[in-house]
Amino acid sequence: MAYLKKDMIDFHKAYSHMLRLRVAQEELVKHYLNKKVFSMVHFYIGQEAVATGVCDALKVDDQVMGTHRSHGHYLAKGGSFRMLAAELFGRVTGSAHGKGGSMHQVDRSVNFTGSSPLLGSAVPIATGVAFAQKYLGKPGVVAVFYGDGASEEGVVYETYNLAALRKVPILFVLENNQWSINSPIKNRRSQGYNLEKIATGLGVKYEHADGNDYEDVYTKTVKLVGSIRKGGGPAVLECLVYRHMAHSTPLMEEKHRTGDVLEERLKKDPLKKLKIKIVMSGVLEKKLAKEEENLRQKICTDIAWALEQPYPSKEELYTNVYN
Amino acid sequence: MSTTKNGRTNVREPIKYADALKEATEQLLVSDPRVLVLGLGVPQGTGGVGSLAQIYPNRVLDMPTSEAALTGLAVGASIGGLRPIVFHDRVEFSLLASDQMFTQAAKWRYMFGGNGGSAPVTLRIVVGRQWGNGPQHSQAFYGMFGGVMGLRVVIPSSPYTAKGLLIAAVRADDPVVMLEPRWLYGVKEQVPEELYEVSLNKARIIKKGSDITVVSYGDALFAARQALELIGDTTRVELIDLVSLNPIDHKTISASLKKTRRLLTVDTTSSAFSVGSEVIAKAVQGGVEFMVTPQSLACPDVPCPTSSALSEFWYPTKVNVANAILNILNKPKIDTKLTFEELHMAPTVTL
Ligand SMILES: Cc1ncc(C[n+]2csc(CCOP(=O)(O)OP(=O)(O)O)c2C)c(N)n1
Numbered sequence A: 001m002a003y004l005k006k007d008m009i010d011f012h013k014a015y016s017h018m019l020r021l022r023v024a025q026e027e028l029v030k031h032y033l034n035k036k037v038f039s040m041v042h043f044y045i046g047q048e049a050v051a052t053g054v055c056d057a058l059k060v061d062d063q064v065m066g067t068h069r070s071h072g073h074y075l076a077k078g079g080s081f082r083m084l085a086a087e088l089f090g091r092v093t094g095s096a097h098g099k100g101g102s103m104h105q106v107d108r109s110v111n112f113t114g115s116s117p118l119l120g121s122a123v124p125i126a127t128g129v130a131f132a133q134k135y136l137g138k139p140g141v142v143a144v145f146y147g148d149g150a151s152e153e154g155v156v157y158e159t160y161n162l163a164a165l166r167k168v169p170i171l172f173v174l175e176n177n178q179w180s181i182n183s184p185i186k187n188r189r190s191q192g193y194n195l196e197k198i199a200t201g202l203g204v205k206y207e208h209a210d211g212n213d214y215e216d217v218y219t220k221t222v223k224l225v226g227s228i229r230k231g232g233g234p235a236v237l238e239c240l241v242y243r244h245m246a247h248s249t250p251l252m253e254e255k256h257r258t259g260d261v262l263e264e265r266l267k268k269d270p271l272k273k274l275k276i277k278i279v280m281s282g283v284l285e286k287k288l289a290k291e292e293e294n295l296r297q298k299i300c301t302d303i304a305w306a307l308e309q310p311y312p313s314k315e316e317l318y319t320n321v322y323n
Numbered sequence B: 001m002s003t004t005k006n007g008r009t010n011v012r013e014p015i016k017y018a019d020a021l022k023e024a025t026e027q028l029l030v031s032d033p034r035v036l037v038l039g040l041g042v043p044q045g046t047g048g049v050g051s052l053a054q055i056y057p058n059r060v061l062d063m064p065t066s067e068a069a070l071t072g073l074a075v076g077a078s079i080g081g082l083r084p085i086v087f088h089d090r091v092e093f094s095l096l097a098s099d100q101m102f103t104q105a106a107k108w109r110y111m112f113g114g115n116g117g118s119a120p121v122t123l124r125i126v127v128g129r130q131w132g133n134g135p136q137h138s139q140a141f142y143g144m145f146g147g148v149m150g151l152r153v154v155i156p157s158s159p160y161t162a163k164g165l166l167i168a169a170v171r172a173d174d175p176v177v178m179l180e181p182r183w184l185y186g187v188k189e190q191v192p193e194e195l196y197e198v199s200l201n202k203a204r205i206i207k208k209g210s211d212i213t214v215v216s217y218g219d220a221l222f223a224a225r226q227a228l229e230l231i232g233d234t235t236r237v238e239l240i241d242l243v244s245l246n247p248i249d250h251k252t253i254s255a256s257l258k259k260t261r262r263l264l265t266v267d268t269t270s271s272a273f274s275v276g277s278e279v280i281a282k283a284v285q286g287g288v289e290f291m292v293t294p295q296s297l298a299c300p301d302v303p304c305p306t307s308s309a310l311s312e313f314w315y316p317t318k319v320n321v322a323n324a325i326l327n328i329l330n331k332p333k334i335d336t337k338l339t340f341e342e343l344h345m346a347p348t349v350t351l
Helices: A011-033 A048-056 A071-076 A081-088 A122-135 A154-165 A195-201 A214-229 A262-267 A270-280 A285-308 A314-318 B017-031 B067-079 B091-111 B142-146 B159-171 B218-231 B250-260 B275-285 B318-328 B340-344
Strands: A063-066 A112-115 A142-147 A170-176 A205-210 A235-240 B035-038 B083-088 B122-127 B152-154 B176-181 B204-207 B212-216 B237-241 B244-246 B263-270 B295-299
Touching: A011 A048, A011 A071, A011 A081, A011 A214, A011 A270, A011 A285, A048 A071, A048 A142, A048 A170, A048 A214, A048 A235, A048 A270, A063 A071, A063 A122, A071 A081, A071 A112, A081 A285, A112 A122, A122 A142, A122 A154, A122 A170, A154 A170, A154 A195, A170 A214, A195 A205, A195 A235, A205 A214, A214 A235, A214 A270, A270 A285, B017 B035, B017 B083, B017 B159, B035 B067, B067 B083, B067 B091, B083 B091, B083 B159, B091 B122, B122 B159, B142 B176, B142 B244, B142 B263, B142 B275, B152 B159, B159 B176, B176 B218, B204 B218, B212 B218, B212 B250, B212 B318, B218 B237, B218 B263, B218 B318, B237 B250, B250 B275, B263 B275, B263 B318, B275 B295, B295 B318
Parallel strands: A063 A112, A063 A142, A142 A170, A170 A235, A205 A235, B035 B083, B083 B122, B122 B176, B152 B176, B212 B237, B212 B263, B263 B295
Antiparallel strands: B152 B244, B204 B237
């Protein structure tokens, strides 16, 4: 659904896409707190502009892969929310039959190819998927999401090199939220660290985007993916973002964060930013409120459905190990 | 317990497994300037020793998210004369450093015929079950670690052994992997205040008995302890904590089997290539004349799922262990329903 020109972006539609991610997770948070989610979770609240901005710039044939924090990536690519909810509740009708849980998102019907919580692991795998795509003469490109923590794994640097060497049609989407669980980036990198130099030094294109700004992410993705599609080789899109919640719980305040405090994070909330933009362009706030209410209702209906779903039976333990 | 200067005995409160490890770490830092601790998030609390970073900011170190490099750095630092303790919050993360653990540190002494010194690094690696973590976050790989020659591999099953093994590991002139079942972090026990060592290569007899030897380790041993409580009269059961997977203390096991001639092993990993299989194989090769075919209780030969509806059937419970014992002793089964908490939440009991 890539828009051709920047001025053709339908911001209202983009806002609805982002809002779906936000509301879906807000509602899941409630159930997590009510102890209905027996799966380790990592909420994506605050980072929605990245998943949505990137996925809106992709085509249906393009594939996406992710991480432990992939509710948003999955939904932005068009993944079924009710199956995601059922998966988090451990039900048999979940997207992975309850075997995976939150950290293992998949919906191949919309080309969300999979996600893994092992940091960096999906980066070479996604590159392999893209390699196969090119090898088989198929049109799609692949976008892989990973964090600043994951980007420190050796295999990620190795993959930049390999992808450039083979001109693999892959977009590396690095979501830099500046934390690896509780480790701030300053504990992990020297002052001279410069990813742009690393990536370009390895022959990979590099762009920096404001991950709180849908438009910035979207337009830069369009540009990079355009070049990747034409055989121009891989690119890194590094998006600076904030995760609003704690690493793996819906906690909003963490005492060890300084500077990057909740107040600052909320100020830069990507949804707020986009909302102001569309209201300025003449969309009525009342209309938006109504739309949000409808969306929330739909999400709650899906959750209610998911909570009614049966658990997997004991026999399911033994299925899907081998063919 | 410890004795004060005026001869009175102080009874310390039981402490948690995690706190026993912290106490050992602090005492090691105090007593040996070569000791340092490193790992992702360690100064912020990962590994349970975060507060020590305030006292020793240059010895309790945060790291980039780069397991291969940070483990390699620690291996090198140990060759260079330091005694690093590396912390990996899950075994899956440590595997990014498999070369450094299995092929470098483990072989350093041997491959230079002893002329290259050794790599006396200590790796604290968290393993095993935790609700909702599933196929990629709850593996243990006990058998794999046990199969690496040149590595010492120990598994603390209690706060007492946790503290003593960590101290022995850091003092040992060999690389030691300590596999710590996360399931046990909240279990409490009285632990001596002073520095003490628990042998890195000896099994421990937890309870003497006459008619059946139960061999286990880690969180499986915890289930076995609880099974004994369920059974009630346990004079017939001898319970052995393996403690070490490399080497396995076959001597202690065979001495016990000579007496009982019945054997049950309990693992919390898949049955295939389990530690139990190794114990049984060596016991049979050792010529024990069993009265009943040795039995192994372990997890199914499939990955561990995430949904609690499925993981419920993955781990042997205390009821399963009790019934396996009773079956070998030819006694009637017991039928106890376990609660959701008992099945899925980590225990907080005092041993
Ligand atoms: C190989 C590996 N090491 C460590 C971890 C533990 N871990 C899980 S998420 C996380 C933080 C990752 O940070 P980042 O990649 O920036 O993603 P974020 O959580 O910030 O979205 C860590 C260290 C892991 N999952 N995999």
